[in-house]
Amino acid sequence: MAAAVGLVAALGVGGASTAAADQDRAAHVGVLARYQGGTINLAEGWEDARICHQRENGQVHCYGSEAAYRAGEDLPPARSGDGTLAGEDYPQNYVCLWDGAGYTGPRLQLPAVGGAHVLSDYGFEDRATGVVNRSGMFAQIVDDGYDDFPSLGVPPGPGFPDLSRQAHPHGGSWDNRADLVRTG
Numbered sequence: 001m002a003a004a005v006g007l008v009a010a011l012g013v014g015g016a017s018t019a020a021a022d023q024d025r026a027a028h029v030g031v032l033a034r035y036q037g038g039t040i041n042l043a044e045g046w047e048d049a050r051i052c053h054q055r056e057n058g059q060v061h062c063y064g065s066e067a068a069y070r071a072g073e074d075l076p077p078a079r080s081g082d083g084t085l086a087g088e089d090y091p092q093n094y095v096c097l098w099d100g101a102g103y104t105g106p107r108l109q110l111p112a113v114g115g116a117h118v119l120s121d122y123g124f125e126d127r128a129t130g131v132v133n134r135s136g137m138f139a140q141i142v143d144d145g146y147d148d149f150p151s152l153g154v155p156p157g158p159g160f161p162d163l164s165r166q167a168h169p170h171g172g173s174w175d176n177r178a179d180l181v182r183t184g
């Protein structure tokens with residue numbers, strides 16, 4: 001918790017925020033991200049960010065549009081638009097999650113570094129409807145709502161554009177069920 005407070009201080013949370021708000025941020029476990037010149041705690045919400053990208057050094061930067069993301073990360077323009085992006089438009093060595101079907105809606109990009117990402121820290125638990133694994137590693141999404149931690153393998157490749165089509169072992173589908181992303 002002290003590290004999170006220090007990071008908030010180091011990043012200089014905007015002048016409009018109150019001491020109470022800072023206290024509130026510090027009370028939550030969450031990933032802090034840069035967004036529009038300020039800092040947001042993804043566990044508390046994304047504001048109107050559309051893409052949150054965790055760099056391989058661990059820093060998270062959020063963007064309001066595909067164009068802003070590409071400019072901010074020094075990437076060439078995308079070949080096509082939201083929902084129809086070519087596979088090579090997604091970063092290599094990443095697992096990408098989408099809130100919407102057909103690779104649309106808010107998108108979270110996590111580096112495949114081996115180990116687990118806890119999606120609640122990113123404000124993305126029970127939200128993923130699409131997933132792509134652009135790493136050379138095997139990836140899984142995991143539902144921690146059950147004692148046996150059911151998982152769905154996401155091999156490298158085209159991924160799942162609509163998790164409502166993937167049956168969940170405890171009934172229903174994988175749509176809006178993932179709580180962890182594991183790679184390794």
Ligand SMILES: [Ca+2]
Pocket residue numbers: 098099100126127128129176
């Ligand atoms: Ca969703």
Ligand SMILES: [Ca+2]
Pocket residue numbers: 126143144145176177178179
């Ligand atoms: Ca879940």
